[in-house]
Amino acid sequence: MLFGVIYTARDVTEENDKRSLNLFTNWQPPAGYEFKAHYALADGTGGMAIVEANSAAALLEAHTPWGPYFAFRTVPIVEIDKAVPIFQKVNAWRDSVK
Numbered sequence: 001m002l003f004g005v006i007y008t009a010r011d012v013t014e015e016n017d018k019r020s021l022n023l024f025t026n027w028q029p030p031a032g033y034e035f036k037a038h039y040a041l042a043d044g045t046g047g048m049a050i051v052e053a054n055s056a057a058a059l060l061e062a063h064t065p066w067g068p069y070f071a072f073r074t075v076p077i078v079e080i081d082k083a084v085p086i087f088q089k090v091n092a093w094r095d096s097v098k
Contacts, residue, residue, distance in 0.1 A: 002036070003053060004077045005063075007070040008046040020069040027065065032058035046070060050077070 009016075029035065032054040040047045053059045063072050078086070 001053060002077045002079070003051050003059070004075045005049045005051055006046070006073045007048070007066070010069055010071055012045075016069055020066065023065065030058055030061040033062040 034052045036050040036052055038047065038049040051062075053062070059074060063074070066072070
């Protein structure tokens with residue numbers, strides 16, 4: 001399943017910034033968690049990613065190391081070519097209800 005992940009820094013200090021960067025450069029994502037895209041926010045406040053995870057446990061294992069440093073918002077996402085037909089189906093259903 002695909003997820004959009006936005007993370008923002010909790011307590012921005014030079015020490016925390018250096019520590020989280022050092023941890024990240026030595027970290028490997030767990031099995032069942034794969035980055036499809038990963039970006040840093042240009043204002044330095046965090047980042048965003050598109051990830052594929054096969055379970056909630058994989059999300060937990062991937063995000064927990066960063067709890068002291070970042071707050072996460074993780075939302076399931078659907079590729080647009082799959083979402084549009086669903087939206088159209090739902091709109092047709094709504095239109096059928098009088």
